[in-house]
Amino acid sequence: MSRNKLVVQKYGGSSLSSTNNISKIAEKIISKTNQGYMVVVVVSAMGDSTDNLISLASEVNSNANTITREMDILLSTGELVSSTLMTLSLISKGKNAVSLSGTQAGIMTNSVHGSARISDINTNRIQKELSENSVVVVAGFQGLNDLGDVTTLGRGGSDTTAVALAVALNAERCEIYTDVEGIFTTDPRISNNARKLDKISFEEMLEMASLGAKMNPRSIELGLVYNMPLYVASSFSSTDGTLIYRSSNMEIRKAVTGIAVDKNVAKITIKGVTDQPGIAADLLKPLSDAGISIDVIVQNTSSDGTTDFTYTVSESNLDRAVNLMNSLDQINYKEIESGKDLAKLSIVGTGMENSPGYAAKMFSVLSSLNVNIDMITTSEIRITTIINKNDIKKSVTALHDAFELEKP
Amino acid sequence: MSRNKLVVQKYGGSSLSSTNNISKIAEKIISKTNQGYMVVVVVSAMGDSTDNLISLASEVNSNANTITREMDILLSTGELVSSTLMTLSLISKGKNAVSLSGTQAGIMTNSVHGSARISDINTNRIQKELSENSVVVVAGFQGLNDLGDVTTLGRGGSDTTAVALAVALNAERCEIYTDVEGIFTTDPRISNNARKLDKISFEEMLEMASLGAKMNPRSIELGLVYNMPLYVASSFSSTDGTLIYRSSNMEIRKAVTGIAVDKNVAKITIKGVTDQPGIAADLLKPLSDAGISIDVIVQNTSSDGTTDFTYTVSESNLDRAVNLMNSLDQINYKEIESGKDLAKLSIVGTGMENSPGYAAKMFSVLSSLNVNIDMITTSEIRITTIINKNDIKKSVTALHDAFELEKP
Numbered sequence: 001m002s003r004n005k006l007v008v009q010k011y012g013g014s015s016l017s018s019t020n021n022i023s024k025i026a027e028k029i030i031s032k033t034n035q036g037y038m039v040v041v042v043v044s045a046m047g048d049s050t051d052n053l054i055s056l057a058s059e060v061n062s063n064a065n066t067i068t069r070e071m072d073i074l075l076s077t078g079e080l081v082s083s084t085l086m087t088l089s090l091i092s093k094g095k096n097a098v099s100l101s102g103t104q105a106g107i108m109t110n111s112v113h114g115s116a117r118i119s120d121i122n123t124n125r126i127q128k129e130l131s132e133n134s135v136v137v138v139a140g141f142q143g144l145n146d147l148g149d150v151t152t153l154g155r156g157g158s159d160t161t162a163v164a165l166a167v168a169l170n171a172e173r174c175e176i177y178t179d180v181e182g183i184f185t186t187d188p189r190i191s192n193n194a195r196k197l198d199k200i201s202f203e204e205m206l207e208m209a210s211l212g213a214k215m216n217p218r219s220i221e222l223g224l225v226y227n228m229p230l231y232v233a234s235s236f237s238s239t240d241g242t243l244i245y246r247s248s249n250m251e252i253r254k255a256v257t258g259i260a261v262d263k264n265v266a267k268i269t270i271k272g273v274t275d276q277p278g279i280a281a282d283l284l285k286p287l288s289d290a291g292i293s294i295d296v297i298v299q300n301t302s303s304d305g306t307t308d309f310t311y312t313v314s315e316s317n318l319d320r321a322v323n324l325m326n327s328l329d330q331i332n333y334k335e336i337e338s339g340k341d342l343a344k345l346s347i348v349g350t351g352m353e354n355s356p357g358y359a360a361k362m363f364s365v366l367s368s369l370n371v372n373i374d375m376i377t378t379s380e381i382r383i384t385t386i387i388n389k390n391d392i393k394k395s396v397t398a399l400h401d402a403f404e405l406e407k408p
Numbered sequence: 409m410s411r412n413k414l415v416v417q418k419y420g421g422s423s424l425s426s427t428n429n430i431s432k433i434a435e436k437i438i439s440k441t442n443q444g445y446m447v448v449v450v451v452s453a454m455g456d457s458t459d460n461l462i463s464l465a466s467e468v469n470s471n472a473n474t475i476t477r478e479m480d481i482l483l484s485t486g487e488l489v490s491s492t493l494m495t496l497s498l499i500s501k502g503k504n505a506v507s508l509s510g511t512q513a514g515i516m517t518n519s520v521h522g523s524a525r526i527s528d529i530n531t532n533r534i535q536k537e538l539s540e541n542s543v544v545v546v547a548g549f550q551g552l553n554d555l556g557d558v559t560t561l562g563r564g565g566s567d568t569t570a571v572a573l574a575v576a577l578n579a580e581r582c583e584i585y586t587d588v589e590g591i592f593t594t595d596p597r598i599s600n601n602a603r604k605l606d607k608i609s610f611e612e613m614l615e616m617a618s619l620g621a622k623m624n625p626r627s628i629e630l631g632l633v634y635n636m637p638l639y640v641a642s643s644f645s646s647t648d649g650t651l652i653y654r655s656s657n658m659e660i661r662k663a664v665t666g667i668a669v670d671k672n673v674a675k676i677t678i679k680g681v682t683d684q685p686g687i688a689a690d691l692l693k694p695l696s697d698a699g700i701s702i703d704v705i706v707q708n709t710s711s712d713g714t715t716d717f718t719y720t721v722s723e724s725n726l727d728r729a730v731n732l733m734n735s736l737d738q739i740n741y742k743e744i745e746s747g748k749d750l751a752k753l754s755i756v757g758t759g760m761e762n763s764p765g766y767a768a769k770m771f772s773v774l775s776s777l778n779v780n781i782d783m784i785t786t787s788e789i790r791i792t793t794i795i796n797k798n799d800i801k802k803s804v805t806a807l808h809d810a811f812e813l814e815k816p
Contacts (some may be wrong), residue, residue, distance in 0.1 A: 008806055019464055019467035019468045020467075053489065056493055057496055059428075060427045060493050060494075060500060061497060061499060062500065063495035064496050067495075067496055067499055069506070070492045070499075071493075073488055074488070074493070074496075077489055080482070080484075081464070081485055084465070084482040085464055085482070087475075087478050088472050088478050088482075089469060092468060092471065098478075101558075104556055125556070150509075184661045396528060
């Protein structure tokens with residue numbers, strides 16, 4: 001199926017932090033239309049405006065974050081402001097433009113306020129505006145549920161809006177503009193050898209989502225499922241970014257594509273838990289109820305009928321999680337241990353599939369640096385270790401060398 | 409027809425200038441529900457937030473005020489913010505509450521962006537929320553047109569929203585809370601004898617619209633036409649306000665109810681205009697095209713085939729209006745004169761109808777003070793003079809005494 005000569009461009013809040021920046025972005029949008037493209041723009045709220053709204057809400061209601069219907073309406077105004085300002089800027093530069101709210105853009109969602117999922121998109125209004133030669137500026141992050149109430153899509157919501165619209169409009173690609181220049185082999189702040197990738201597959205990007213570009217996994221999944229190429233680049237630089245694409249040739253992929261790091265990691269171990277069905281769910285439910293995300297989960301096999309159960313949380317959630325564990329009263333365990341100042345270090349690459357050699361090489365590099373590995377988990381295309389935060393820099397540098405990531 | 413035990417309360421921006429004020433207003437709303445009333449609240453945008461949005465818009469587009477579709481979406485966000493914050497505050501105080509945008513409140517308008525007129529109200533959603541025992545907080549000033557675009561109702565728009573909703577919901581009355589304590593016999597800043605009125609008829613209020621309570625004539629007209637009693641009072645004081653009502657007994661009315669003053673007046677006289685049909689329209693059209701409001705218009709009868717044509721504008725528009733007059737090239741006239749530092753002084757009262765004695769008394773009081781009267785116009789229940797701004801204070805004081813307005 002041939003695609004329309006149309007791109008969806010998404011600009012994040014840091015790219016829209018001032019009216020001056022909005023004007024610069026408007027120029028960038030116009031230059032794309034001058035190349036003969038129809039352009040649909042998706043914007044986030046300006047700079048800190050969302051934080052300011054949250055702060056106002058907490059002043060009138062200390063539990064405002066739990067009243068999600070009202071918070072959704074409140075927060076959706078941030079994107080309405082930035083979309084109208086962008087439209088006014090485009091018009092002032094002589095370009096036809098029109099802003100559309102999520103509702104007007106036809107973005108229908110379920111009713112889970114605060115983290116709604118897009119259920120359908122009716123593109124009639126967008127198509128009409130495009131046919132009149134307008135740039136269409138859509139307020140990101142928001143939609144409408146069946147009750148006629150505004151919903152928001154949660155973290156990374158504007159990325160999701162952009163990819164979903166690109167799919168619905170059969171766009172050539174979805175361009176995500178942000179404050180980094182693309183996807184790197186590892187975090188450039190950690191390793192000077194970090195190299196920007198021209199291309200990366202969806203599968204690898206899913207594993208590397210925390211790498212440089214703070215892209216939300218939902219939008220990457222959408223791109224993967226609907227085969228919508230994503231292009232990640234800098235809002236204010238003209239250097240080429242990174243294309244995230246559906247890999248078609250499984251054989252010529254590089255084994256290891258990048259090294260992902262997350263330095264905000266703490267762990268909790270519940271020792272000597274009676275090993276019975278449902279115990280993991282019982283342990284994790286209080287965290288889920290409290291809205292605490294958990295990441296790596298490791299449960300060792302046991303021989304004496306008990307098991308040690310370990311999981312990681314972000315450091316900021318450690319104290320709350322420990323308190324919740326201490327108040328578990330229907331579960332038998334020996335003791336609870338916690339640790340912080342940890343980091344998650346992963347090597348990612350679709351070429352690694354089924355090749356145990358990569359794990360061995362990774363562990364041997366870390367061993368040669370005297371880095372202690374606390375936990376290990378793997379997926380088909382990723383090997384993740386939990387290590388001490390202080391060991392990250394030397395580990396990344398050595399692994400970047402060992403897997404020759406500086407070479408294209 | 410008996411009315412529902414329901415009131416619509418409207419709170420203006422100065423009453424919502426901080427989250428602290430929003431909390432105080434929430435208490436006031438709850439005290440009304442504790443009297444057994446269903447309450448629908450209409451809010452304006454917080455304090456200066458509308459000005460801030462206009463300023464952002466002008467930074468990206470110097471002609472932003474002419475791009476009314478985008479400005480309407482932008483400005484409508486101010487009321488969305490205040491309505492959700494009010495709702496969050498009510499909930500934090502234990503009261504069921506829900507915010508509705510103008511769209512959700514079913515307020516349909518025509519498509520004149522920036523000054524749309526309400527065409528219809530579908531109250532289904534409000535009724536549903538009221539039946540679930542919620543306070544319904546409606547974002548004022550806004551509606552939806554047939555294209556699915558947000559519109560705003562122009563100056564005084566939130567008052568209009570409130571009165572229209574009160575009519576549609578068959579409310580007992582519509583309460584307008586503001587930064588003054590009610591309607592006074594004259595401006596309390598000008599005369600110490602100014603007395604707050606317990607009651608005033610719609611007709612009188614229409615003439616006195618500039619008196620103390622900055623109420624928009626549109627909402628008063630709506631109240632008059634649909635016989636919806638309006639109550640104007642202070643947001644933060646518990647003293648009684650003023651009821652604006654449909655006068656039923658024409659005989660027992662007081663002759664003069666109040667004295668209205670507008671100190672922002674300038675005049676333009678076009679002398680020696682050829683007196684022919686259509687000349688007034690030709691003179692005024694350029695002003696209308698430039699969005700300059702004119703107020704008092706006086707045209708003297710003529711005997712020599714020419715006439716002097718005088719009208720007033722606000723002082724801030726004087727220079728622009730004079731320039732427009734000087735560029736009239738298809739109209740014959742002798743000269744253009746202009747004057748500023750003028751004021752409009754009116755006595756208002758339904759009881760004055762057809763009684764020339766009131767005009768005579770007014771002119772004789774002004775004459776005894778050596779106040780020169782520049783222009784005179786009258787309506788059935790109002791006599792208006794244009795005088796020197798410096799003469800206002802003594803004129804108001806003397807007229808207030810002469811018509812015994814200090815007496816209830």
